[in-house]
Amino acid sequence: MNSDATRALALELGFSAARICRADEAWQAGDRLAEFVADGHHGSMGWMAETLARRQHPTAMWPDAKSAVVVGLNYGPEQDPLPLLERRSEGVVSVYAQNADYHDLLKKRLKHLARAFAEKTGKQVRVFVDTAPLMEKPLAEKAGLGWQGKHTNLVSKAYGSWLFLGVMLTEAELEPDQPEPDHCGSCTACLDICPTKAFPTPYRLDARRCISYLTIEHKGVIPAEFRAPMGNRIYGCDDCLAVCPWNKFAQTSAETAFHPRPELKGPLLAELASLDDAGFRQVFTASPVKRIGRDRFVRNVMIAIGNSGDPDLVPTAEAALDDDAAPVRAMAVWALAQLAPERATAVAADRMANEADLDVLAEWRALNPRR
Template sequence: MATDAAEKLIAELKTRAEALGFDAFGIARADSRPDLPEKLSHALAAGWHADMVWMAETEARRGDPRRLWDEARSVILLGINYGPEADPMTLLAESDIGNISAYARNRDYHDIIKGRLKELAGLLARRSGAGVKVFVDTAPLMEKPLAEAAGLGWQGKHSVLVSRQFGSWLFLGAILTTLDLPPDAPGKDNCGSCTRCLDICPTNAFPAPFRLDARKCLAYYSVEHKDQIPREFRRPMGNRVYGCDDCLAVCPWNKFASVSREARLRSRPEFERPSLADLVRLDDAAFRDLFSGSPVKRIGHARFLRNVLICIGNSDNCAYIDAVEKRLDDASPLVRGAAIWALRRLDPDRADTIRQARLALEQDETVRAEWDGAV
């Protein structure tokens, strides 16, 4: 495509992207990050992906967009600001509140972004005749390093993309196209000597700057992990019922994330300060209704209750004992196990009193182990 025609097309795409509610726009070549396969291989070999086996299974395609689609020549990266209204860190001191990660307080970002990406990609295809494909964290595409290559920002020491305009709060989406488009200048690292994101981590999940070990990450355990939360990470969870924002929330560049616009995402009020007392009483239908359209719904009722019960165990509030004891009869071993830990934290004498009777009825070995495990 001739330079003038390309510039005209890009200008039209940027205008349409802004109208659709995108806050950031950039272009990178599909082959702009030849370093990714080696970096990915190193991370997988070190086991930093924990039990997210799909990362290893898609390694060959994940490291290079052209392995996903060999005709791809350019990648358009789009970002939407989801910066929270208030500092998420302030809720960590309120032990009776279930702290939901800022990104999950909105409607599921996959649903928010994908439709808009398809509309923008359709415009590109109509104007140029080029092939297009859209991606929103549902395919093995490494959006963050590509967004850095496209000039949207840089990957911070916490591995998340950081933007001069929006701090650490950007949802990302990508359009792969067969069209050769002039790329933007890559983002420049502006972290300097700052290590706030590394220092704040309650579980030391960063073995080094720019490296995240999911095996120590609270966001991973509360969202991706399907089994019981390892005991050493339960107390550090505090009141985090879904995700962890600590390393994002302390980023100094967030002071610019409050830049407001009419299309800016707003969190759902019911997710800003939900009480643990209400959350622990949710049955499956109520859980699905409350979190309809939310990414929280994807982890399912049992895993969510697991998280809630761990947070209740951390609350040191004996008012929850009755609600916790009712969950000892839950159909899910995951919930029963977490309820045991919470009861033993809140009322060890009561736990000792009912222990033998419960063990006589319990068939699940993971649940039985909770009666004798450390708190």
């Protein structure tokens, strides 16, 4: 099974794009990753440091790997997601998480590809979809699916910034494709739009400032400087992806599994704030959102409520002051202070007297530093 047949089979299985590169050649991606970790830009994602040695090169994880078949699956949205940010009483879930978990769909198809390839060639294969210490984006660039833009995500001439990636490593030596050169030019749209200025320089991300990291990976209270810039983003952030000029060539995904479920396309903040654990699991069944858990999610919703400017949400914020989860209570304090500062000040003394969590107490004290 040669390179042409492998690419053709991948497309038959429903992938939008498939390209091939050597997996055993030297590359600079590993050095860039080491700098990223050394600078602390990975934040609390300790697993990146723990798996750094294996993550720096494909052969560090599997010494027999010779070739990488890199596949892409288009998840382009039907409409630009940026206007949703103006609907402040609604929550914005990142495009990729508005329906089914892409890991499941990509891995199922990759396994079909790997099984057929192994049967035809007799060569060993392994498949990866964003859950193992493998750098898919540098491999995708090397294989020619696109290039890593200044926002560090892959950009494709055909699909813009909307490609899910998967990789099949194999010990077979396949004819590689040519890498895709960088076409960003002088454009800085993705850097300029970032609400939290998470890019210290082009092509470098400080995850600690990224709203996707803050809403998904970060545990506990969201640092004060990032709350207002978060707006109504309650899971992830699409700004740097959505603004990319190459999206003008993108197409709406043909995968119905990626089309937004009605309840996740502009869900009302008041309804989301009322979710208990069982309700959260029901709403986000088979969704990537489910992985962060109810407490972290409602914490994000509280920040969105604080940014809503909607006085009708004051009772929702005040009700969350009694939530069992301390991060939710802490962000509810902040939300109430944004929407109804006089009310927040009026209840502060009684609330502080009955609060044991230090983070929550710190939020109350921020309303009246003398206490």
